[in-house]
Amino acid sequence: MGIDNNEILSLRIKNRKKIFFSVYMIVTMLLLVDVTAILLWQISLAGYWTDRLVFWTWFLSTFAFLIVFWKSILTKIYLFVLILGLLMSIVPMMLPFYGILFSSTGMERRSYYTPEYGKYRVQLIQSVMSRPRLQIIENKGIVEQVILFTDADFLKSDHVKVGYESVIRLDVLKDSPDSLTLKFYTPSQEIEKSFMKLD
Known part of the structure; x- marks a missing residue:
């Protein structure tokens, strides 16, 4: 008894989700390590735009991550934490928000x-x-x-x-x-x- 096309398609989707999840986690960890190294030791990846490329890769892939895994309660909590973090950066005279905006865009x-x-x-x-x-x-x-x-x-x-x-x-x-x-x-x-x- 063979596997039907729907099962094959379902397995492929699951595998692609696993790969995407792994890549997203790697990008997120790279961003966190990069930001930590900058804040603690003033060390970053070589090149002015490299850190910004990491940030924008994470930022854009976050939208895809939220769409792909939206059914999970953990994804909804993750979105809430991201929104809360953004709001908290705006509250103190928007200084952290402007800091993120300026450093991520090169302004x-x-x-x-x-x-x-x-x-x-x-x-x-x-x-x-x-x-x-x-x-x-x-x-x-x-x-x-x-x-x-x-x-x-x-x-x-x-x-x-x-x-x-x-x-x-x-x-x-x-x-x-x-x-x-x-x-x-x-x-x-x-x-x-x-x-x-x-x-």
């Missing part, structure tokens, strides 16, 4: 520069409640780490409409385990500045 970055040798990346980051800040990120292979996050007032200029000049070139003058001396080239000036690295 936070006003300008950036990566030297040709690729060890460091410099970017000017805007914030909802404060002046733009400077991030210096060190490339460590498949991951990168923020080694400096400080104010960007030394890049302030009366000649620029937005108030802060873009970095068009960068030279590393001194690179020690605890400090970094850089020479910034902007459209109107050259600035040499030393920084203490983050612990």
Whole structure:
């Protein structure tokens, strides 16, 4: 006695659901590990857009996950937790919400520069409640780490409409385990500045 077509189709659907569930869990775990590493150690996946790609992959696949597994009570609880988390990010003056929006879309970055040798990346980051800040990120292979996050007032200029000049070139003058001396080239000036690295 053979298996009819309906049973075969049902088995295929179940297998595809299992595969999709496994992939979604992997993407979710990758996102959680990435966010945890950023918050605790300032370490993220290499490349400015890599973390954002992980976030948007998770975000879009979440819609599919909710549709595919909607009949489960756990899925409904999961949706409630996601909505509650979104609402909680909006309550405190929408700062966490704007933080998620800016970081996931790239709207936070006003300008950036990566030297040709690729060890460091410099970017000017805007914030909802404060002046733009400077991030210096060190490339460590498949991951990168923020080694400096400080104010960007030394890049302030009366000649620029937005108030802060873009970095068009960068030279590393001194690179020690605890400090970094850089020479910034902007459209109107050259600035040499030393920084203490983050612990």
